[in-house]
Every structure is written in structure tokens, then in C-alpha cells.
Amino acid sequence: MGEQERLRELELRNTTKKYDILGEQERLRELELRNTIKKYDIVYLGEQERLRELELRNTTKKYDILGEQERLRELELRNTTKKGKPVPSLETDTVFNDFKREMMFHRQAQAAVLIGMPRLKELGVGTRRPDDYFAQMAKTDQHMQKVRENLQKKQFEQARSEKAKKQRQLRKMGKQIQVQTKLRRESEKRQLAEEVKKYRKGLRTDLDFLEDNKKRRPTVAGQKKLPTRNKTQAKRDYKDKKFGFGGKKRGLKTNTKESSADFADYRHPKKPTKGQQQRPGKSKRMKMSSKKRR
Structure with a gap:
């Protein structure tokens, strides 16, 4: 066995x-x-x-x-x-094993390279690009021009929308400033009316609140305006310095204490004279003509 x-x-x-x-x-x-x-x-x-x-x-x-x-x-x-x-x-099952499946693909590609490269060298087929190789563009100049126009259009629309947003914000700010100035003026008006009432009732003897009200008038948005000299005023000063000042002309025709008390040139108005008689009406003229015929 x-x-x-x-x-x-x-x-x-x-x-x-x-x-x-x-x-x-x-x-x-x-x-x-x-x-x-x-x-x-x-x-x-x-x-x-x-x-x-x-x-x-x-x-x-x-x-x-x-x-x-x-x-x-x-x-x-x-x-x-x-x-x-x-x-x-x-x-x-290799279908559910991702790592093993990817490794199989990797190995297959490596084996193809190892087998293919020597064969290509034997056949004299080049596997490297020359240094002076000039690759053709994948997209044409017309296509790139369209892309450029599209980008410019988007940029223009974005700038326009930003400008519109700024304008809206400025309008909102302007409205807020208008409301603030309106409320401030109403409050000043109310305070002034109260001060006038006190003055009328005799609770207050001075009129300083009028001057305070003038001083209190601020500029737009509460900013103080710097004193600016007008160009025309500077020109006027230069001419006065060169040719001399001809005297003050403003207020020459206004009354003074002496002119208002002087009655030398005063003339009494004449009595109204009878003007030309008006033409009588038609009925009166008919009566007058009938009387003349008699």
C-alpha cells in the first residue's frame, strides 16, 4: 500500500x-x-x-x-x-474595495508604461516635446474676444449698481439731514415763541434770546462754515486802492431825522378840478333831441 x-x-x-x-x-x-x-x-x-x-x-x-x-x-x-x-x-468583491480597485488601475497603467516606452524607443517614436515646441491655443481669438466683452459688460453693470447704491445712500443721508434741520428749526421756533410770550407777560425784560437765536443757526449737517472772502470783493478792494473810493452810495435816498422834520419843500395838494363832462346816455340824448325839435 x-x-x-x-x-x-x-x-x-x-x-x-x-x-x-x-x-x-x-x-x-x-x-x-x-x-x-x-x-x-x-x-x-x-x-x-x-x-x-x-x-x-x-x-x-x-x-x-x-x-x-x-x-x-x-x-x-x-x-x-x-x-x-x-x-x-x-x-x-473588488467592486466594494475602493483602495484595491484604484491600485489595480495604477498597476495596469504602470505596466503599460513599462511595456510601451521601450517599444516606442525601438520604433523611433519621440516621447518628449522639443524645447521650441509652440502649442496651439485651445480657444480662438474670436472666442476670447467674446469672453472679454462679457467680462467688461459684467464689470460695467457692477460699477453701475455700486454707483446706484451710493446715490441711494446719499439720498437717504440727504433726507435724514433735511428731517434733522426741520426738527431743529421747529424746536428753535417753539423756544423763540415761548421766550416772546415770557417777554410779553413781563417775566423777562431783556431781548438777548433774539441774538442767541441768530448765533445758534448752524450750517447744514451742523458744520461750521469758514469765513470765505468773495472774489468780487477782492476785485473791488483792488480798484478802490488804485482809483480811490468814491464814497458810500448805498442808503443815500433813505430818510434821516433832519430830512423827516424838514417841511420846506412840502406843497399842499391842489383841489381836484372838474374834468371833462361825460357823454349822456342814449335815452337822455333822445329826450334832448325831441325837446329841440319842439
Whole structure:
């Protein structure tokens, strides 16, 4: 019995050596990757991980204890499920493992680069752009002109809206100032009326409140106006200095104490004389003509 078992084991080994296609393919890929890394001195994390994965596969094939346990569990579960269907697992499916899926894409791209670059060099196809390469613009000048006009339009509309906002704010401020001045004038008017009432009743003998009211009149928005000299006044002063001052003419025709007491030039008004007689009415003229005929 022992000899028969040994013979069967040897036959199985020979058959696996003959028909071990997948194992040979993996070994060839491993050798190609190692040769490319040595040849081009390129070390990629993805290729290193691939090599580690292949080594782990070889070790797990030799000492695949956990794998056997998982297969046994899966067989037990298949027996428990209906119609012998396997239980769907999310962990083993690469669709739900984002990291593994992205790493597969990364490795595929790296392998394509490692295979494609040497072939392109053999064929004499250039893989680098020259220093004096002039790339064509993706968008035409007409398109960029439209973009520029659109941006200018937006900028103009924004400036116009900001200007309108400022105008509205100024109007609000002007209205507020008008309301403030109106309220202030009403309060001053009320105070002045009260002071006048007190003066009439005899509660107050001085008229200082009139002068205070004149002094109290502030300018717009409560700002004090600085004394400004008019240009015409400066011109007038220069001419007076050059040609002399001809005397004050304003107020020459106003009355004085002496002129109001002087009656030398006073003349009594004449009595009203009878003016030209008015023409009588039609009825009176008819009567007068009838009398003359008689």
C-alpha cells in the first residue's frame, strides 16, 4: 500500500509539472518585471507590491492553511444554503474595495508604461516635446474676444449698481439731514415763541434770546462754515486802492431825522378840478333831441 501511494504522488507531481500553465505564466511575468526594473533602474511601488504579492502567493500555495479553512467554511455554508448557492460576501468583491480597485488601475497603467516606452524607443517614436515646441491655443481669438466683452459688460453693470447704491445712500443721508434741520428749526421756533410770550407777560425784560437765536443757526449737517472772502470783493478792494473810493452810495435816498422834520419843500395838494363832462346816455340824448325839435 505504501509503495502504491508513493507512485500516485509521483504521477501527480509529473502531471502538475506538465500542465502547470498558470504557475509558469506567473513566473515569466515575475522575471519580466524584475528584468525591466534592473534594465531601466525604475522602482515603482506598484511593481514592488506585485512582487510581494507573487511571493505571498507562492508561500500560501506551500503553506495554505488559512485558505483550506476558508474553503471548508464555504463548503459548509453552501451545504446550509438553498440549492447549493454560495453566500455573497462584500469583503472579497473588488467592486466594494475602493483602495484595491484604484491600485489595480495604477498597476495596469504602470505596466503599460513599462511595456510601451521601450517599444516606442525601438520604433523611433519621440516621447518628449522639443524645447521650441509652440502649442496651439485651445480657444480662438474670436472666442476670447467674446469672453472679454462679457467680462467688461459684467464689470460695467457692477460699477453701475455700486454707483446706484451710493446715490441711494446719499439720498437717504440727504433726507435724514433735511428731517434733522426741520426738527431743529421747529424746536428753535417753539423756544423763540415761548421766550416772546415770557417777554410779553413781563417775566423777562431783556431781548438777548433774539441774538442767541441768530448765533445758534448752524450750517447744514451742523458744520461750521469758514469765513470765505468773495472774489468780487477782492476785485473791488483792488480798484478802490488804485482809483480811490468814491464814497458810500448805498442808503443815500433813505430818510434821516433832519430830512423827516424838514417841511420846506412840502406843497399842499391842489383841489381836484372838474374834468371833462361825460357823454349822456342814449335815452337822455333822445329826450334832448325831441325837446329841440319842439
